Amino acid sequence: MDRFLQKQMDSLQLPGLSIAFINKGKIVYHRALGVADIKTKAPVDEQSIFEAASLSKAVFAYWVMKMVDQGLLNLDAPLYKYLPYPDIAQDERYKLITARMVLSHQSGFPNWRFFTADSSLHVKQGALYLNSKPGTSFGYSGEGFLYLGKVVAHLLNQSLQNMEPVFEKEVAISLHMAHSSFTSNPYILKHKVRGHQDGHIDPANGLNWPIIPSLQVDSNTFDPAASLHTNALDYAAFIIALMKDKGLSRNxxxxMLRPQLNVPIAEDFRKAGYSNWGLGIGIAQTPSGTVYLHSGNNGNFQSGFMMDKTRQLGYVFFTNCDQGNSFNEKLEAFLSLK
Structure with missing residues (x-):
């Protein structure tokens, strides 16, 4: 594995890598490789922090299910009954959206509102819109998670700017994710690696945080879709919790792991091997059985994980560049997962 990883880092020009493998429900291999910054050559180490990108969604989904267990949220109750959403008030169909729809990507929202909308929808630039009637089709969406995040904050009498301590108490501490956070803090800023794109430090990464100005999402905002900062050791602890049914009811x-809908054949996720979607997590069928997975892509940070619950094995990795998806393909082939 050491030889394989070094070969891939050299051929794909990965600046840094944090990776962990799980077998029999335990971390059996972990490496922190490469550099945090190609200019300073500062090495990646076990304290190094990466952007999890969309791997954030699975962790947030776990927290949502914990709230379901606590009776604070009903998966199938329309979210507007908890918190109306002025951003989409012009389209009454949004009142159909439930937490289940958001977590399984059936909200009808686009991935992000600033992506170019279908011209037939006559949407003003920057306005939130629905691509389809909620609950009728698959459509991967960070916007849905952002709305659900606002609902969760409201139910906790918090805001997206001050709910991190509750996350730490309810999830991070109990799962031994000691250095994982959705918002900025001194530890994260000290240990975070730099993002790279096209072989260079990403100039847009000057603030060293995934910023979404049009949504007023910054380093102090809990963005359930994309702002988790972590490393492979911490995230592997989360995967092990899923394997061992830790912290949630069996139901x-x-x-979370039950197929909620089939991923359409034309979708890029289907082409990447995803057959179904659970709640906050993708599902794939491999020659060795069912696996659960998710990839993450913030451009200058890419990541991925896979979990085989039956065999209690899996892996997670984080890179600080735009070659993580290519690395994941090489890794899956090496492990003969496809």
Whole structure:
């Protein structure tokens, strides 16, 4: 594995890599390789922090299911009954959206509102819109997670700017994710590696945080879709919790990992091997059985994980560049997962 990883880092020009493998429900291999910054050559180490990108969604989904267990949220109750959403008030169909729809990507929202909308929808630039009637089709969406995040904050009498301590108490501490955070803090800023794109430090990464100005999302905002900062050791602890049904009722674990809908054949996720979607997590069928997975892509940070719950094995990795998806393909082939 050491030889394989070094070969891939050289051929794909990965600046840094944090990776962990799980077998029999335990971390059996971990490496922190490469550099945090190609200019300073500062090495990646076990304290180094990466952007998890969309791997954030699975962790947030776990927290949502914990709230379901606590009776604070009903998966199938329309979210507007908890918190109306002025951003989409012009389209009454949004009142159909439930937490289940958001977590399984059936909200009808686009991935992000600033992506170019279908011209037939006559949407003003920067306005939130629905691509389809909620609950009728698959459509990967960070916007849905952002709305659900606002609902969760409201139910906790918090805001997206001050709910991190609750996340730490309810999830991070109990799962031994000691250095994982959705918002900025001194530890994260000290240990975060730099993002790279096209072989260079990403000039847009000057603030060293994934910023979404049009949504007023910054380093102090809990963005459930994309702002988790972590490393492979911390995230592997989360995967092990899913494997061992830790912290959630059996019903909630089963709901997370149960196919909620089929991924359409034309979707890029289907082409990447995803056959179904659970709650906050993708599902794929391999020659060795069912696996659960998710990839992450913030451009200058890419990541991925895979979990085989039956065999209690899996892996997670984080890179600080735009070659993580290519690395994941090489890794899956090396492990004969496809």
């Amino acid at each position: 909630s674990i089963d709901e």
